Amino acid sequence: MTERTVNFSAGPGILPLSVLRQAQTDLISLPGVGASALEVSHRGAWFTDVIAEAEANLRALLAIPATHRVLFTQGGATMQFTMVPMNLLRATGRHADFIVTGSWGAKAWTEAAKEGTARLAWTGKDEGYVRAPETDELLASINANPAYVHITTNETIQGVEYPETPIVPDDVALVADGSSDFLSRPIDVGGYAVLYAGAQKNAGPAGVTIVIVRDDALAHVPEGLPAMLDYRTYAEHGSLYNTPPVFSIYILLLVTRWLREDIGGLEAMHERNRAKAAQLYDVLDALPAFYRGHADRSSRSLMNVTFRLPTVELEHAFIAEAAAAGMVDLAGHRSVGGVRASIYNAMPLDGVERLAAFMRAFADGRS
Numbered sequence: 001m002t003e004r005t006v007n008f009s010a011g012p013g014i015l016p017l018s019v020l021r022q023a024q025t026d027l028i029s030l031p032g033v034g035a036s037a038l039e040v041s042h043r044g045a046w047f048t049d050v051i052a053e054a055e056a057n058l059r060a061l062l063a064i065p066a067t068h069r070v071l072f073t074q075g076g077a078t079m080q081f082t083m084v085p086m087n088l089l090r091a092t093g094r095h096a097d098f099i100v101t102g103s104w105g106a107k108a109w110t111e112a113a114k115e116g117t118a119r120l121a122w123t124g125k126d127e128g129y130v131r132a133p134e135t136d137e138l139l140a141s142i143n144a145n146p147a148y149v150h151i152t153t154n155e156t157i158q159g160v161e162y163p164e165t166p167i168v169p170d171d172v173a174l175v176a177d178g179s180s181d182f183l184s185r186p187i188d189v190g191g192y193a194v195l196y197a198g199a200q201k202n203a204g205p206a207g208v209t210i211v212i213v214r215d216d217a218l219a220h221v222p223e224g225l226p227a228m229l230d231y232r233t234y235a236e237h238g239s240l241y242n243t244p245p246v247f248s249i250y251i252l253l254l255v256t257r258w259l260r261e262d263i264g265g266l267e268a269m270h271e272r273n274r275a276k277a278a279q280l281y282d283v284l285d286a287l288p289a290f291y292r293g294h295a296d297r298s299s300r301s302l303m304n305v306t307f308r309l310p311t312v313e314l315e316h317a318f319i320a321e322a323a324a325a326g327m328v329d330l331a332g333h334r335s336v337g338g339v340r341a342s343i344y345n346a347m348p349l350d351g352v353e354r355l356a357a358f359m360r361a362f363a364d365g366r367s
């Protein structure tokens with residue numbers, strides 16, 4: 001198949017077509033360089049400009065304050081499940097509080113518990129991970145003087161997203177896994193001690209993870225960590241201590257340019273994302289006897305729309321017929337089943353409109 005499908009993959013996910021075209025044009029030989037992005041030194045002039053502009057674009061898009069460093073790491077968001085407690089919890093004599101709203105938060109908590117005292121402060125597990133806590137629940141769940149509080153801004157598997165950055169007391173360090181809603185809307189980066197995100201949903205291809213760290217968190221990193229697991233190594237070397245994922249950072253640059261120049265920033269992106277998600281949630285709300293949305297209304301994800309059909313057989317038929325109609329990767333995560341439509345930044349409105357029309361027609365034919 002050479003034609004592009006409507007790609008609902010949860011990640012690596014859809015990228016803007018203009019970005020892919022640019023990468024294709026540049027693949028054999030970058031203008032002025034005479035080699036491709038896959039073949040040049042990370043210390044050469046071309047990549048020096050690429051990484052600087054990628055960071056500048058992230059700073060502009062997210063209004064990242066001067067108090068925060070932008071680091072590019074490898075090992076995915078999963079590596080951050082370990083690096084965060086190594087850098088922020090180890091040797092503090094304190095505990096970390098985890099607010100678990102889905103599968104990824106649970107993993108982050110499990111990994112942190114290998115490094116120090118990781119408390120399960122709040123979990124939505126017994127309710128089936130259908131929502132994020134209200135502000136008062138979240139505040140009540142935090143124990144005195146934690147090293148940090150960890151949240152997952154959007155749970156990719158369950159499709160549960162905080163409607164806004166949660167409020168925590170000023171003296172509490174907030175850490176977030178923002179992998180699957182990174183760059184989808186404006187956020188208050190200043191409110192986070194650490195915000196990390198694997199690139200492969202909204203920001204680029206797999207291979208690079210963006211870690212935004214506040215200076216006061218860096219100042220307390222314990223001595224003696226392995227260099228590659230110490231945030232200071234990345235901060236002190238501009239993420240060039242060793243060879244970074246050059247190609248992934250280059251695509252990240254193109255995506256951030258697209259967001260700034262073609263979309264017009266994160267307010268505009270958020271507006272588009274709201275409009276796209278509304279198309280699908282409107283169908284769920286209109287046909288409640290057939291489709292059952294997973295997340296509570298208050299915590300519905302704009303990125304991963306998760307729902308069930310009356311039977312597993314119908315879900316399989318839905319996924320297969322959608323694929324035959326060119327709409328692919330709609331199966332829910334293997335751990336939960338159901339249907340999941342991931343509608344990241346690069347998913348065009350007409351892709352979502354096609355799925356909404358398909359959902360109505362499918363329900364019409366079976367109910």
Ligand code: PMP
Nearest residue numbers: 076077078104156177179180198
């Ligand atoms: N956190 C979240 C919210 C995710 O969606 C994912 C990947 N789907 C991960 C962590 C793990 O990311 P990685 O595969 O980059 O380690």
